[in-house]
Amino acid sequence: MTKWKLDGEGPLFKQFQRTVIQQIVEGxxxxxxxxPSEAELMQRYALSRQTISKALSELAEQGLLERNKRAGTTVAKGFRERFLMPVKDISVEVGERGGVYEYRILALKKVRNGDGGLRWNDLPMGAPFLYVEVLHLADNTVAQHERRFINLTSVPKAADQTFEREPPGMWLMRNALWSWVRRRITAVNATEEVARLLQVPVGAACVTLERRLYHQEEAISIVYFIHPGDRFALDGDFGLAVSEHPLETTGRPHIA
Structure with a gap:
């Protein structure tokens, strides 16, 4: 319990929520x-009962905790299935449908933020990150193109990965701590470059999915997927409303 500390940023009940989430995510x-009981938490953090109760009740409403007057507050038993599984790698989704999954690494390099036109606004200029580009196939048909950035300050061991044994999304889920994810979906028409990558006609309807992965306020990864419109299915989403971090779409690197 010595790791339970308020971070000093934003409302007290949000700070307390972040400490709770961190301990759950880290196991x-x-x-x-x-x-611990509300009385113990009040004493430990010098917070009012109202603040503690509000924070825990909100997390319970979101399905992370379960509240019972007799049993106290417990971590929801379905937490992992409900909140971790929606961030599935496409390899898992294809396998669950009985398909044959393959992937090809198209690009893999370590860069500094701002170099070569690659800009990640969550990170300071010059910060190191890994850039990887992947083509995903289902039953020998292109299902998804991926452009991913991994923060090497947050996930330093990613720097040595070749992703020959598993795709970067699956590797990241096993090797990086994260507490919430934000998604944004848009419809686009295939440019010549996108059409070539996805093996669709120029102008074909496509769907882009932007996914930002965070641990508390720290950016872990940002990824841009693009799918042929007729090969896209929307999965679940996960986002605990505990962050004060701005999530405007910024600095998106274009495929074409």
Whole structure:
């Protein structure tokens, strides 16, 4: 419990929520584990009962916790299935449908933020990140093109990865801590370059999915997927409303 500290940013109940989420994500509290009593939490953090109760009740409403007057507050038993599984790698989705999955690494390089026109506004200029471009196939048909940025300050071991054994999305889910994800979906028409990558006619309807992965306020990864419109299915989403971090779409690198 020594790791439970308020970060000093934003409203107190949001700070407290972030400490709770961090401990759950890092495994200090497993599904079904009981949190300390409100009285103990009040004393430990010098917070009012109202602040503690508001924070825990909101997390319970979001499905992260379960509240019971007799049993106290526990981590929801379905937490992992409900919140971690929606961030599935396409390889898992293809396998679940009974298809044959393949992927090809098209580009892989370490860059500094701002170099070569690659700009990630969540990171300071010059910060190191890994850039990877992947083509995903289902039953020998292109299902998705991926452009991914991984923050090497947050996930330093990504710097040595070749992703020959598993695609970057799956590797990241196993090797990086994260607490929430934000998605944005838009419809576009295929440019010549997109048409070539996805093997569709120029002007064909496509869907782009932007996914930003965070651990508390720290950017972990940002990825841009583009799918042929007739090969896209929307999955679930996950986002605990505990961050003060701005999420405007910025600095998107274009495929064409």
């Amino acid at each position: 200090e509290f497993a599904p079904g584990d009981r949190l």
